[in-house]
Amino acid sequence: MMTEPRLIALIGAPGSGKTTIAAALAEEIGVSAIDGDEFVERHSGHSPADLAVDLEPADAHAAIRAALVALGESITEPTVVAMPSSVIELDNPDELLAPYTVVFLDVDLATSFPRTGLAAPRPVGFVLPRSLWHEMLVARRPQYEQLADCIIDVSGAIIQAIVEQILTKTADTLK
Structure with missing residues (x-):
């Protein structure tokens, strides 16, 4: 397993733009981008929804962790990884993220909530998804x-501005 940084791992809540920003950042610096959720699905055979709904939390976390370990072992060149938002729920996430420069895409409710598809009208009397999301x-x-390692506020920001902030804050990693 490589010990040097694999460039950048993007972490954050669902709807923070991890996958979109990973692709834009990777294109900007000429490296590969990996969608962690897609990798977990290919590796485990379970979609993120299946993991969250069909499996017990311990089994879901074990499947995600195994996939992320395999992902880390498979990377042989500088890469930008959009990590699953659930990485923070795993045992010892700092160990999984140690080889990476970790960028937290901090997002507010107004930006993230509509991106998740939860903003659709709900019948009165049911769970209030906006409150739970917050x-x-x-x-x-x-x-x-x-x-x-660094925090970028992505609330309402445009992709290119976010990429430029990441490049500025991670300049030492990119050398």
Whole structure:
């Protein structure tokens, strides 16, 4: 397994733009981009929805962890990885992320919520997804911050501006 940084891992809540920004950043610097959710699905045979709904949390976390270990072992060149948002729920996520320069894409409710598809009208009396989403963003932020080498506020920002901020904050890694 390689020990030098594999360039950059993007972490953040669902709807923070990890996959889109990983692709744009990778194109800008001329390296590969990997969507961690897609890699986990290919490796485990379970979609993110299947992992969240059909499996017990411990089994889902084991499948995600095994896939991310395999991902890390498979990377042989500089790469930008859009990590699954659930990486922070795994045991010892810092170990999984150690080979990477970790960028936390910090996003607010107004930006992330519509991107998830949860903003559709809901019948009165059912769960309030906006409130639950906000609670999840607030609860997870400290975990993401603790794992991050740098933090980029992506709320309402355009992709190119985010890429430029990442390049500025990770300039030493890219040399």
